[in-house]
Amino acid sequence: MSNTKFSKEHEWITLDGEVGTIGITKHATEMLGDIVFAELPEKGSNVEKDGTAGVVESTKAASDVYTPVSGEVVEINQSIVDDPSKINADPEGGAWFFKLKLKDKSELDTLMNKEEYDKFAKETSA
Amino acid sequence: MNIKKTALYELHKKHNAKFVEFAGYSMPIQYSKGIVKEHNITRNKSGIFDVSHMGQLFIKYSNEITDKLQKILPTDLKNLKINQSKYSFLMKENGGIYDDLIITRMKDQYMIILNAACKQNDLQIIKNKLDDQNLDMNNNLSLVAIQGPESKTILENVVSNVSKLKFMNGENFSFKNNEIFITRSGYTGEDGFEISLPNNVAIYFVEELISKGSTLIGLGARDTLRLEAGLCLYGHDINENTSPVEANLKWAISKNRINDNFIGSHQIKKQIEEGVSKLRVGIKPETRVIARESTKIFDEKDNEIGKVTSGTFGPSVNASIAMGYISNSHSKTDTKVYLEVRGKKVPANICDLPFYKKSYVKGEANV
Numbered sequence: 001m002s003n004t005k006f007s008k009e010h011e012w013i014t015l016d017g018e019v020g021t022i023g024i025t026k027h028a029t030e031m032l033g034d035i036v037f038a039e040l041p042e043k044g045s046n047v048e049k050d051g052t053a054g055v056v057e058s059t060k061a062a063s064d065v066y067t068p069v070s071g072e073v074v075e076i077n078q079s080i081v082d083d084p085s086k087i088n089a090d091p092e093g094g095a096w097f098f099k100l101k102l103k104d105k106s107e108l109d110t111l112m113n114k115e116e117y118d119k120f121a122k123e124t125s126a
Numbered sequence: 127m128n129i130k131k132t133a134l135y136e137l138h139k140k141h142n143a144k145f146v147e148f149a150g151y152s153m154p155i156q157y158s159k160g161i162v163k164e165h166n167i168t169r170n171k172s173g174i175f176d177v178s179h180m181g182q183l184f185i186k187y188s189n190e191i192t193d194k195l196q197k198i199l200p201t202d203l204k205n206l207k208i209n210q211s212k213y214s215f216l217m218k219e220n221g222g223i224y225d226d227l228i229i230t231r232m233k234d235q236y237m238i239i240l241n242a243a244c245k246q247n248d249l250q251i252i253k254n255k256l257d258d259q260n261l262d263m264n265n266n267l268s269l270v271a272i273q274g275p276e277s278k279t280i281l282e283n284v285v286s287n288v289s290k291l292k293f294m295n296g297e298n299f300s301f302k303n304n305e306i307f308i309t310r311s312g313y314t315g316e317d318g319f320e321i322s323l324p325n326n327v328a329i330y331f332v333e334e335l336i337s338k339g340s341t342l343i344g345l346g347a348r349d350t351l352r353l354e355a356g357l358c359l360y361g362h363d364i365n366e367n368t369s370p371v372e373a374n375l376k377w378a379i380s381k382n383r384i385n386d387n388f389i390g391s392h393q394i395k396k397q398i399e400e401g402v403s404k405l406r407v408g409i410k411p412e413t414r415v416i417a418r419e420s421t422k423i424f425d426e427k428d429n430e431i432g433k434v435t436s437g438t439f440g441p442s443v444n445a446s447i448a449m450g451y452i453s454n455s456h457s458k459t460d461t462k463v464y465l466e467v468r469g470k471k472v473p474a475n476i477c478d479l480p481f482y483k484k485s486y487v488k489g490e491a492n493v
Contacts, residue, residue: 033346034162036439037414037446055468057416059161059350059438062468084414085162 004092005108006117007068009050012092013100015108020069023096024056024087027121033058035087040076040098047073047100049107054097056087069107071100132178133268133325137332141342148345149242151179156344164347165441168314169482172274173343174335181245181263182322183238183252187231191256195236198255199229200370200388202380206231211294211309213378216248217390221369221397224248226360230296230309237307237322239269241360255389268328272340273318273351280338281308281319284331288319302327314348315355315482353447354440356408356479362419363406363435363449371397372451374406374479405457408479409434409448409465415472417448417465424464424471431456434465440481447481448474 004014010028013020029035037057047053047067054065076098080086087095102108112120130151138145143154154176156164167173185191192203201214211230215223225244230237240248245263253261272281278289285299288308296309304327312318323331336342349359358364364373371394384395411417416437423432432452440447448465456463459478464471 033156034160036162036441037416039415057439059346059441060155062416062418081414 005068005111005113006120007066007111008120009066009068010121011066011068013068013108013111015102015105018101019074020071020100020102020108021096022053022067022098022100024065024091025117025121026091027125029088029091031125032056032063033060035084037062038080038084038087038097040078040081041067041073043073043076045073046103047071056084065097067100068111069100070103072103073098074101075099130179132176133328134176134178134270134332137329138176138342143342143344146345149179151242153179154342154344156346157342159341161344161346161350162441164341164343165350167341168274168316168343168347168351169442170275172272172276172280172340173314173347174332174340175271175273175343175348176268176332177271177320178268178325178328179242180269181238181240181242181248182267182269183240183245183249183261183263184232185236185238185252185256185261187233187235191236194256195229196383196386197388198252200379200383200391200394201229202383203229203231203236208233209296211296211311215370215375215378216244216251217370217388217394218366219390219393221371221390221393222366223360223364223368223370223373224251224366226358226364226375228309228311232296232298232307239320243361266325267322268325269320269322270328270332270335271312271314271318271320272335273312273314273316273343274340275317276339277316277318280335280340281321283338284334291319293317301331306331313355313357314351315357315480315484316351317484349436350438350440353436353438353449354442354480354482356449356481358406358449359436368406368451369393369397369402372402372404372406401454403454404432404451405454406435406449407452407457408477408481409437409450409452409463409474410477410481411446411448411465411472411474413472414439414446415465415467416446417467417472417474421448421450422466423450423452423474424466425456426462426464428464431463442482445481449479452476 421434434450437448
């Protein structure tokens with residue numbers, strides 16, 4: 001996932017042309033525990049960098065999902081709403097959350113690469 | 127304040143427990159399998175719970191003590207048979223609940239199991255009412271629950287003849303030459319047992335249960351299990367501002383004691399005769415949205431009519447479930463209500479408790 005960037009709120013984004021696919025990291029799912037509920041932004045809606053763009057709930061608590069960049073939601077992954085346990089099973093693959101048509105690609109520069117994120121995740125969970 | 131540890135702490139650690147502070151104790155919230163798997167293991171096989179943080183109070187039996195305890199508890203103790211247990215409450219004069227408890231009549235003493243967060247306050251009240259300042263909880267004992275359909279067979283392999291126990295009955299048994307007391311009870315909606323045993327054999331005992339096929343389960347799954355079973359968690363679903371009548375736990379007040387004198391009896395009698403304005407009910411949201419504690423409940427005209435006291439996702443019912451207090455006028459089963467979650471109104475229906483009911487094999491103990 002060299003093409004993938006990470007946020008401090010534990011989201012990942014992979015860019016393919018103008019469209020970024022966004023999900024939450026494996027590290028985030030490990031902290032949350034078993035995810036039993038997911039709520040996604042509406043298709044066609046516009047989201048702002050670092051704004052709320054969904055919710056996940058584990059058996060323990062609710063957590064907001066933030067979008068690491070701004071843009072228009074062009075696709076959502078209904079399968080994780082129907083079966084949220086998929087998020088624990090494959091968080092950085094099939095269990096992506098939504099796809100965005102990016103407003104400003106330069107926002108990606110504010111995010112971390114894999115190595116930086118792994119270090120960040122390790123430090124913040126210690 | 128120092129965080130207390132139970133005698134099983136090192137065993138929890140060995141099994142990769144994630145710990146959480148609960149009522150002053152460092153307790154396992156979950157192990158490496160996670161809450162949902164632990165929940166399902168208990169429903170389908172067998173799970174072990176460390177509940178040693180709960181208070182174990184023993185009071186020497188006499189007719190005089192029975193009379194005095196009847197002035198505190200709404201339970202018919204005079205007809206409680208040797209080895210029989212009852213669910214009961216310690217109440218305030220206004221009927222509010224200080225604690226819910228299990229009292230067992232043993233041969234020459236009463237055993238009372240108290241909630242961890244309440245036990246010191248409970249002890250003080252009981253000491254004062256019994257006029258016995260020397261009364262104390264037994265801190266040399268651990269309390270372990272084993273719950274789920276395979277538990278009977280597993281425990282029988284460790285303690286012979288335990289499967290003859292009937293539901294809400296107990297007896298003395300022995301483990302490695304130590305006397306232990308086992309009751310057939312629990313708080314998961316499953317068939318199971320609770321074992322009171324000396325701290326110094328607790329780890330060996332639990333390791334034997336594990337070797338026979340049971341699994342350690344954390345407080346996280348204990349919460350989803352008890353909520354599916356419609357059982358109250360003290361401090362959430364019942365507290366000093368809710369009475370047993372409001373909590374729909376009137377069944378635990380012995381019928382022949384309603385006209386007696388015990389703490390709170392005046393208010394209880396009044397509430398039974400005149401009814402109450404709020405009632406604890408089961409609530410089932412129409413979507414998977416979880417309505418957690420303090421979620422406001424509204425009627426169709428947007429009037430606030432109650433609050434959620436416990437809410438989670440129930441793995442065995444595969445749905446969001448909650449309990450809460452609602453105005454009596456809206457407490458009927460199938461009444462449509464709305465839950466305010468993150469600013470949105472989620473439709474939900476009042477439903478019967480429990481959410482999850484076990485179908486028992488004939489002749490088995492019933493929960």
